[in-house]
Amino acid sequence: MSQNHYHTLGVAATATPQEIKAAYKRLAVRYHPDMHGGSAQFEEEFKAVAAAYQVLSDPGRRATYDHQLRMAVRRADEQRRAQHYRAHSQHVYGVPMPPPAPLRTRRPAGAAERYYRPIPKRRRFTRRDAWLLAGFIVGLVLFCLSVKVTLDYVSATRNYRYGLRAYTNRQWKIARSYFTSAIAFRPTYAAAHRRRGEIAQYINHDYAAARADYQVALTEEPAGKGAAALWMRLGQCEFQLGLSPAAANSLTQAIQQDSLLSDAYLLRGEIRLFEQRQFVGAIRDFSTGLRQRAAVGWSVDVKPLTYRGLAYYKQGNYAAARTDYRQVLLLTPQNGQVHFLLGRLAQQEGNTGAACEFFRRALRLGYLYASEAVQECQ
Template identity: 55%
Template sequence: MSQNHYQILGVSTTATAREIKLAYKRLAVQYHPDKHGGNTLYEDLFKAVAAAYHILGEPGRRAQYDHQLQIAARRAEEARRQQQYRAQAQHLYGVPMPPPAPLRTRRPAGSAERHYRTIPRQRQKFTRRDYWLTAMFLLGLLLFVLSVKVTMDHVTAVSNYDDGIEAYTRREWSTAHSFFTETLHFKPKHTAALQRRAELEQLIYHDYVAAAQDYRAAIVEIESSRRRAALLSRLGQCHAALQHPDSAQQAFRQALALDSTVVRALLARGEAELFQRRRYASAIRDFSAGLRHTRSSVLLARLMLYRGLAHYKHQDYGAARADYWQVLTLTPRSGQVYFLLGRVAQKEGALPDACEFFRRAVVQGYQFAEDARNETCGRRQLPVTPVQPARN
């Protein structure tokens, strides 16, 4: 090793990364060729400083370089020790030849001079200690095999899960589902794989029975109350899709008992109250609670839309109209919201406003508004009046 990079940078072998970086910056500025008129001497010094920092500035290369320095130091010390304690008979450029083998004084003994005695064979007996040693050896071998299997299963499960996540991000749903299934084959209690596979089964394949089974298996293994609440909310959605309202409501109650800010649980429970049980007041309470705990524009729009429907069903048309106008601020091209505003205006007896809202809904591509427009407005052209949003 012709040059010591620590000496070039002027730091010790125990210098920190910050000290090495500061030394490099100082020497790079000092030896930069542009400051010395392109002198080749400073150019060589600048290259040597850059090469030294290339080795010492990266932890992996520095560790390898330190290891090489230690090996070189040990070799030098060994050479010095051998030179210091060289045997007296050793020559400078080699050692003398070994002494010749001693001469035999007689020929080897013949067969007549050799005496043989048969050693009786003894029967080997196992003692208690031997049995214990054998049992311990077999137990250790079994534990070793089990540990290897557990380790290999864990490594294979982690590898399959990572591949499944990559396929999940690429929207290759079938491939991701296969990888998650392989992960659970090697590690059945892999909670992340259970959750991901359940999401695919629920949202992509609409297999709510399999999704509910995976959600239940993941909930048992999760200790975090917030994560359990989120999965219970998903489980409630699966029960609701399977037309099991009682099970869905129980899952939503458990989720909200663990975490009262789970917006999806509030949304799903409010939907069940609105569309299935027709309990509009409780649905309004759930939607209002969800609005207090979310900032997502998608969830905000959905919560306010459903709360407006609940107000409409509760015959509170002013509150319904206010919610619909709030939804329009988030989704201004929603033909469905214009259609719902037309229904509110129709209930209030404002036929020109209703016709205008139905017309806007048709313009935005909401085809259901065409029949309502023909039914309410007929073929006669009502005067188009500017519709002003309701003020809260």
Template identity: 45%
Template sequence: MSQNHYQVLGVPPTAPIADIKRAYRRLATELHPDKHGGDPHYEERFKVVAVAYGVLSDADRRAQYDYQQQQAARRAEDLRRAPTEAGRGGPSVYKMPGEPATAPPLRTRPPAGARERHYQQRVPRQKVRFNKQDFWLVAGLTFLIFLFGISAKIVMDRVQADLYYTDGRTAFAKGQWGEAQSQLDQALGFRADHPAALRLRGQLSQDIAHNLPAARADYQAALLADDGQLPPPETARLLYRLGRCQAGLHQPAAAELSYCRALALDTALAEAYVARGENRLLDLHQTRPALADLRRGHAQLRRAGRPVPLEALQTEGAALTRLARYDDARALYLQALETQPEDGRTLFLLGRLAQQAGDAASGCEFFRRGAAAGYSYAVRAAEKCR
């Protein structure tokens, strides 16, 4: 009989893979044709060793080979035992048609087990047909995948925007204006309609950079992005800030509308009353409505225990002066002067009021004091008194 792979390599069937590798390296070195001058005998033996190693070094191929060897050994054993069993009245034997008379008879055997059967059911191949239902199914799956991708992108952008906004708000609270601006820009890069980031960046542009057009644009974008999530008082304060920007950009009609919308949402917003009063007096020339707004705003500030700004007192005094209520205006200016005795603008307004009341000497005295405080209008008025 020809040698099996184990015999070719000179190892037992139970040899581990390490022994098989060592045997192969040894035989490959001994039988390599280059060492024997290209002798065909050694070349054939070298090929046989390589084939044996290729089978036994692969776990799956070795298991299949071992199984085949076991089956061959079993068949050989059955052939060897058949004549003896036939003489003892064993299982019946039969001869295949055309089998030589000298061939040993074959015996019948039990049906092969599941491990020995390798039947393959032949199923006729069917032609693939792509119908309309398949088309809509693929289209629907593609659309769902697209929606999932878009949704994931939106969620991630919102998360990133919130993180950058939080960092920007922290930097703003610490007075790190440049860092706050950078973080807010990053937040709005991920989500351009982030209301809180727009509002805070607008406040930074208005109060720190004094960039009123940029602040106005951010406030307007924040109002458009707000879909009712902000409480009415916060929306009112946002409208108040927008009105301040519009007034500073010489848009009194737009500022009037913003102040009115703010007060419709929050009637306790004293700053909006004061700002609307200033806008009505100085730009819209509506003296009586302006005076009503200023007084209401000042009263709310006092009830809240907050000081009335000096500019607001001066504006109310100017409204009283236009209405020829000189005594009330003088009392208000003197009250403003108590809070800041050397304020040049207040001194100038007192001088103008004294002149309107016919007291030129007192007016010139107030002008000189205002000029000494460095107020330019008071300087020019004092020069005319000489």
């Protein structure tokens, strides 16, 4: 066998670590290049001694090296036995047998390998890992949000359907409860806000709650007749709450989106007559609303007709006012208010006798506000 690390240090294969260390120190001093004027031959010897010590001083590496030596010895023994029973001139497939290969070891280590160097620590969590983790978290959050949105949409739709069924059956409390549940799952559910607002306005007379629902519904309702109806109901609630300027604006929005809303014209006429004192605009709104009602075959409503007569009176058009008042009397002969208004009209025209007669009729018909005017006639 060729020379191995044990041969290089001059120790037995069973040498203790102390013996190996002592042999290394002795040979290192002997072969150190500085002791021989930098001789290349001694430098190679020194490298071999250092390499042998580096392997044999490490228990793990020494165990591996011993195992390799045993395997090499075993292969060498097998080759010798094979050669003992085979002539040296014997050929295998016409080729002479090669001589046994010597045991080779690694080349002697260089100067940089003979000293300990710090092993850099590997980063266990890299930037790429951070991006992957962030992407996973974002994807998980988006997935959870999509699931929640889907479930909320399904729950809101189901509750609205149940509420609409109760609304059709006039079960107002049950319907309102279902609409409220639908809005809890879907806060901008326009249809649910609209139906709940109708119950608050027409059944519970809670105009503030109805107004809040209509305002939310309008944010989701596209322009058209549906939005016009919502604007009109919003104006009605604001009128009941005493918010006349807001009510007039809402009714104007309703008329702009649907010019056939007679109720919106009539209510805006009341606001212009009593709150804004715009008599010309009030007369125009009352006339438009009454004309639209007549066009669809509805019966004449004496209230807007009376209010239009009052607007004519305030404007000074007494003839037009008398025409409207007399038309109201034809529809409701026992209307004490209109008799009183006719009395005021006669009084403005200087016909005191006719005025007093109208005031007395109004009082007999139960219109108590005419009592003071009757006393003035006496």
